Amino acid sequence: MNIGDKAPELLGIDQDGKEIKLSDYAGRKLILYFYPKDNTSGCTAEACSLRDYASELAAKGYAVVGVSSDSEASHRKFIEKNSLPFPLIADTDQRLQKEMGVWGEKSMYGRKYMGTLRTTFIIGPDGTIERIFTPKEIKTKIHAEQILA
Helix, strand or coil, X not given: CCCCCEXXXXXXXXXXXXXXEHHHHCCCEXXXXXXXXXXXXXXXXXXXXXXXXXXXXHXXXXXXXXXXXXXXXHXXXXXXXXXXXXCEEECCCXXXXXXXXXXXXXXXXXXXXXXXXXXXXXXXXXXXXXXXXXXXXXXXXXXXXXXXX
């Protein structure tokens, strides 16, 4: 996906088994952020940054939705543990990640594997992608501030 592309209508199923669609956010800006794994240090820092700035983001017209390959149960625990005020999509089959182009080859300690490339899409009120934060750009501890800047 690139800037100017229309985001997919069906985003996925959240932590409560509810279907999340792009049209649920029509007329608002959507922060659709993809992260590798619940309860890891970087992913927790990123989620908490977005939580801590939730009122500032809402004041600017943003809604937030997170996406990872974790299960609904894992997402529920992650939300409860960190008091997250936004839904998390359980993209267990990586359908949305592949569609958005954020499922790719990663490397750790010389070992190559497939995984989620930490990426944030800012989607405009009309459903088109306005901005993309790539893995190299995202600073997890201050990600909300990066978006607001």
